[in-house]
Amino acid sequence: MTRLSEVGRARGPERPFRPDFNHLVLPPRLELTHPLAETPSFLRAVTGMRSLIDRAQIGLIDGPPGTGKTTFAQWAAEQSGLPSAIAVMPENPAPLDLLRISITAVTGCNPSGQTKTEMEAEMIAALSEWQGLLILDEIQNVRSRGLNESRYLHDMTRPKFPLLLVGAGALPAVKESAPLDSRVRFKRVFKTLRGEDLFATVRTIDPRFVDVADNVIRYADDRYAQGNLRRWVSIVETLQDFGVERAERNDIGDVIAVTGAA
Amino acid sequence: MTGIHVYEAPFGEALDGFVRTTGEPGEERFISVIARPSARSLHPLAADVMRSFGAVRDLYTKAQGMSALLLSATAWSLARGLTDLYIGEAQDLEAHLDECVEFAHGAGLDLHLVYGFGQVHVHGPALIERGAGYHDFNTLPGALRARESRRELQAVEDTDAGDDPLPAPPDEPWMTFRAIYTDVLDPEQAGRCDEVYLAAYTLGRDSTATDKEGVSRLLGEAWSACGTDDASRLIALRAVQAALFRNGFNMHADMRQTTRYVMENYVTALVDAHYAQMHSFADPWRAAATVLHAHHMTIPDMLSLRARDVSTDGRIEGFDAEVPRSGREIILAQRWRRLLEGDANPPLFRAKELMVRAGIRAFATELELPVSTNWRIQNAGRWDQRHGLRIKAIS
Numbered sequence: 001m002t003r004l005s006e007v008g009r010a011r012g013p014e015r016p017f018r019p020d021f022n023h024l025v026l027p028p029r030l031e032l033t034h035p036l037a038e039t040p041s042f043l044r045a046v047t048g049m050r051s052l053i054d055r056a057q058i059g060l061i062d063g064p065p066g067t068g069k070t071t072f073a074q075w076a077a078e079q080s081g082l083p084s085a086i087a088v089m090p091e092n093p094a095p096l097d098l099l100r101i102s103i104t105a106v107t108g109c110n111p112s113g114q115t116k117t118e119m120e121a122e123m124i125a126a127l128s129e130w131q132g133l134l135i136l137d138e139i140q141n142v143r144s145r146g147l148n149e150s151r152y153l154h155d156m157t158r159p160k161f162p163l164l165l166v167g168a169g170a171l172p173a174v175k176e177s178a179p180l181d182s183r184v185r186f187k188r189v190f191k192t193l194r195g196e197d198l199f200a201t202v203r204t205i206d207p208r209f210v211d212v213a214d215n216v217i218r219y220a221d222d223r224y225a226q227g228n229l230r231r232w233v234s235i236v237e238t239l240q241d242f243g244v245e246r247a248e249r250n251d252i253g254d255v256i257a258v259t260g261a262a
Numbered sequence: 263m264t265g266i267h268v269y270e271a272p273f274g275e276a277l278d279g280f281v282r283t284t285g286e287p288g289e290e291r292f293i294s295v296i297a298r299p300s301a302r303s304l305h306p307l308a309a310d311v312m313r314s315f316g317a318v319r320d321l322y323t324k325a326q327g328m329s330a331l332l333l334s335a336t337a338w339s340l341a342r343g344l345t346d347l348y349i350g351e352a353q354d355l356e357a358h359l360d361e362c363v364e365f366a367h368g369a370g371l372d373l374h375l376v377y378g379f380g381q382v383h384v385h386g387p388a389l390i391e392r393g394a395g396y397h398d399f400n401t402l403p404g405a406l407r408a409r410e411s412r413r414e415l416q417a418v419e420d421t422d423a424g425d426d427p428l429p430a431p432p433d434e435p436w437m438t439f440r441a442i443y444t445d446v447l448d449p450e451q452a453g454r455c456d457e458v459y460l461a462a463y464t465l466g467r468d469s470t471a472t473d474k475e476g477v478s479r480l481l482g483e484a485w486s487a488c489g490t491d492d493a494s495r496l497i498a499l500r501a502v503q504a505a506l507f508r509n510g511f512n513m514h515a516d517m518r519q520t521t522r523y524v525m526e527n528y529v530t531a532l533v534d535a536h537y538a539q540m541h542s543f544a545d546p547w548r549a550a551a552t553v554l555h556a557h558h559m560t561i562p563d564m565l566s567l568r569a570r571d572v573s574t575d576g577r578i579e580g581f582d583a584e585v586p587r588s589g590r591e592i593i594l595a596q597r598w599r600r601l602l603e604g605d606a607n608p609p610l611f612r613a614k615e616l617m618v619r620a621g622i623r624a625f626a627t628e629l630e631l632p633v634s635t636n637w638r639i640q641n642a643g644r645w646d647q648r649h650g651l652r653i654k655a656i657s
Contacts, residue, residue: 116306117298178379
C-alpha cells in the first residue's frame with residue numbers, strides 16, 4: 001500500500017508554526033544590581049510621564065544605546081500604578097510581529113487569531129480590558145507600517161491606554177509615519193553623560209567612586225565609557241569582580257584592559 | 263452619482279468621534295469607520311461597516327468573504343436609509359480607494375474621506391480625477407469632531423423588566439372577579455389591576471367578535487395592549503368575558519389552551535431590545551424570517567413572497583401585522599440583499615421550508631427570543647379544543 005506521503009500528498013492540513021514571543025517581553029519592573037541612576041535625562045522624562053499616563057497619550061523616548069532608556073521604561077512600568085507591559089521589537093520584524101509581540105506582552109499568551117484583522121480585534125479587546133501602560137521598546141526596528149499599526153490600536157481602543165515608544169532612533173522612525181508622529185505628545189531624548197552630570201551620576205551608582213577625583217572619572221570616561229551609562233555599569237561590575245574597594249587610576253586602567261577597550 | 267468629499271484632519275487629531283464604544287446601532291443616518299492600516303483588501307472595511315451597524319455575529323457571512331459582506335453592508339445601508347459614509351485615516355485605504363467608492367455608490371452613500379494631517383497627497387490624483395470636493399474639517403458633523411468617542415444609545419430595555427410586576431389577583435369566575443380583587447388587594451394594587459381591566463373591557467365592548475377566532479383575535483389585541491405577564495392576561499381575559507356577556511355572548515375559556523393559541527397566533531412578544539439584537543447578524547435572512555414568524559406569517563406564505571412585495575418602508579401588501587420600524591428595517595434589509603444579488607424580483611427567501619424553520623429556531627435560540635418555534639400540524643379533528651374557548655349566544 002502506497003503511503004500518501006510517498007506520492008507527495010499531505011496527510012492533512014498542517015498547522016502553521018507558532019513561535020513563542022515571551023522572550024521578547026521584558027518584566028515591567030527594575031532589575032538593577034546597582035542603585036538607580038537618576039540622570040538629568042531620566043528626571044526630564046519623569047516630568048512628562050505622569051501626564052502621559054493620566055491622559056492616556058502617546059510618548060516617545062529616543063537616545064543613543066546605553067543612556068538608560070529601557071531602564072526608564074522599566075521604572076515607569078513599575079511606578080505607573082497600572083498594569084504594564086514591555087514588548088521588545090526584534091531586528092527585522094515580520095509584518096505582524098508588532099501585533100503578535102504586543103498581544104503576548106499584554107495577555108501573557110501567544111495570539112489566538114491568525115489574520116491581521118483577528119489579531120487587531122484580539123489586541124483591542126485585551127487592551128480595553130487590561131487598561132494598562134504599554135511600552136514598545138526598540139521601536140526603531142519597526143517599519144512605518146508597523147508603527148502605523150500602533151497608532152491604529154491606540155485610536156481604536158476604549159478606554160484609551162498610555163503608550164510609550166522607546167528606541168535609539170525612535171524619533172526619525174516615527175517621523176516616517178506622519179499620523180503617528182502628529183499624535184506623540186511627549187518626546188524626550190536621553191543624552192550621554194557629560195561634565196558635572198557625569199561625575200554626579202557615576203558617584204551615585206557606586207560608592208567606590210564617592211571620593212574619587214574628577215580627573216580619574218574623566219580618564220575612565222575618555223578611555224572607555226564615553227558618557228554611556230551601560231559602560232559605566234560594566235566598569236563598576238568589573239571592579240566588583242576584582243574586589244577593588246576604592247577605584248584608582250591604575251584600577252581603571254586594568255578594567256579597561258580587561259574589557260577590551262582601546 | 264453619489265459625491266466624494268475630502269477633508270484633512272488637523273495636526274494630532276485622533277478622530278475620537280469616529281470610534282463607537284459599543285456595537286449597538288445608533289440613531290444617526292451615517293456610518294463612520296476608521297480605515298485599517300496595511301489592509302490587503304476592502305474586507306476589513308466592510309466588516310467594520312457591518313460592526314458599525316451592530317452586526318458582530320454570523321460567521322458564515324464572514325467566511326463567505328468580502329463580496330458577501332459588502333452585499334450585506336449595502337443592504338443594511340439601504341434598509342436603514344443611511345446617507346453618508348465617513349472614513350477616517352483615509353490614506354490607509356491605499357490601493358482600495360476605487361473599491362470603496364464603488365461600495366459607497368452602490369449603497370447610495372455620499373463618501374466622506376477624512377485624511378490625516380498632510381496625507382491627502384496619498385490619493386491626490388485619483389481624487390482630482392473623480393471630481394472630489396475639498397471641505398474644511400470643521401464642516402464635519404459635530405459628533406465626528408468630538409474629542410471623546412460617541413456613546414451609543416443603549417439598547418432599549420424591555421419595559422416590563424424594571425417595573426413592579428402587577429399583583430396576581432385571585433383566579434375567580436368573571437362575575438365576581440373584579441369585586442373580589444378589589445376587596446382582597448390594597449387600593450393601590452387594585453387600582454393598577456383596574457387599569458388593565460377597564461382597558462380590556464372597553465376593547466371587548468367595542469368588539470364585534472362572535473366566534474372563537476374573532477374572540478382569540480380580540481384577546482390577542484387586549485394582551486398586546488395590557489401586557490402578557492400572567493396577571494395581566496388573567497385580568498384582561500376576565501374583563502373580555504364580562505364585556506362579551508354585555509354584548510350577548512357567554513364565553514368560557516381554558517386558560518392554558520387559550521393562552522397558548524392566542525400567544526402563538528395573535529401576540530408578538532418582541533420588544534425594541536429584541537429587534538436591536540437581531541441587527542447583530544450581518545446576513546439578514548434569518549432575522550427577517552424570524553420577524554415575520556413572530557408576527558404570525560406562516561412559512562409557506564413567507565416563501566411565496568417576492569422581494570418587491572416588500573415596499574420601500576418595509577411593509578408587505580396584504581400583511582396587516584403592525585411591525586415596528588426596527589423590525590421593518592430587517593425585512594427591508596433582506597429585500598435589498600436579494601435584489602442586490604442580481605435578479606429583478608427574486609423570492610424574498612431563497613431557502614426551503616425546513617431550512618427556514620431551522621434558521622428561525624437557531625436564531626431564536628441563540629438570541630433567546632420569546633418566539634415559539636414549535637410548529638405543529640393542525641389536526642382538524644381537534645379543532646374545538648385548540649382555541650380553549652366555548653362561546654354561546656345568550657338567548
